[in-house]
Amino acid sequence: xxxxxxxxxxxxxxxxxxxxxxxxxxxxxxxxxxxxxxxxxxxxxxxxxxxxxxxxxxxxxxxxxxxxxxxxxxxxxxxxxxxxxxxxxxxxxxxxxxxxxxxxxxxxxxxxx
Amino acid sequence: xxxxxxxxxxxxxxxxxxxxxxxxxxxxxxxxxxxxxxxxxxxxxxxxxxxxxxxxxxxxxxxxxxxxxxxxxxxxxxxxxxxxxxxxxxxxxxxxxxxxxxxxxxxxxxxxxx
Numbered sequence: 324x325x326x327x328x329x330x331x332x333x334x335x336x337x338x339x340x341x342x343x344x345x346x347x348x349x350x351x352x353x354x355x356x357x358x359x360x361x362x363x364x365x366x367x368x369x370x371x372x373x374x375x376x377x378x379x380x381x382x383x384x385x386x387x388x389x390x391x392x393x394x395x396x397x398x399x400x401x402x403x404x405x406x407x408x409x410x411x412x413x414x415x416x417x418x419x420x421x422x423x424x425x426x427x428x429x430x431x432x433x434x435x436x
Numbered sequence: 437x438x439x440x441x442x443x444x445x446x447x448x449x450x451x452x453x454x455x456x457x458x459x460x461x462x463x464x465x466x467x468x469x470x471x472x473x474x475x476x477x478x479x480x481x482x483x484x485x486x487x488x489x490x491x492x493x494x495x496x497x498x499x500x501x502x503x504x505x506x507x508x509x510x511x512x513x514x515x516x517x518x519x520x521x522x523x524x525x526x527x528x529x530x531x532x533x534x535x536x537x538x539x540x541x542x543x544x545x546x547x548x549x550x
């Protein structure tokens with residue numbers, strides 16, 4: 324089955340700096356890689372995703388890159404703001420009826436004002 | 437966008453009682469829903485996959501007789517924690533998958549067993 328590893332577990336950055344979170348996956352059949360933001364006491368919210376047919380995707384201050392050969396993908400947040408502080412989870416799965424979304428262990432991001 | 441609701445958002449119950457949590461897809465039909473459990477400062481752990489009209493598939497180590505799942509319609513799945521104990525206290529999150537295999541998460545239910 325799929326195994327997703329995520330680093331770092333905690334990340335503290337100064338407001339305005341960039342933050343990078345990295346994940347690796349084990350199953351080469353996985354073709355969908357979402358990123359979720361979870362605030363305290365709430366469910367995870369999808370912030371960006373990437374499919375295996377592209378290498379990079381951007382949405383304003385957030386970008387995700389995918390290296391299928393190395394089986395790793397990364398989340399990049401630029402110009403961080405205090406409201407970006409949350410726990411971020413990466414995940415991976417294959418977009419068909421048989422696969423389940425497998426989460427990384429999470430990264431607690433703190434943006435210092 | 438697609439919305440998934442959960443009810444209740446939090447519940448406190450006494451040890452030995454049962455608690456039911458509902459998960460609804462509000463604006464789409466979900467043939468498959470998932471139940472996750474999350475302990476403090478940990479990741480989401482998949483408990484079971486709920487398919488409409490059939491039995492749920494449980495992950496290894498999850499007691500199916502303790503965590504009863506029913507998916508009676510395309511918009512509703514329920515999780516019943518039977519004979520709850522303090523160690524069952526956790527944050528339970530459901531998600532629903534649409535026809536394009538994208539998953540949408542509910543806001544979670546915090547269960548505290550005293």
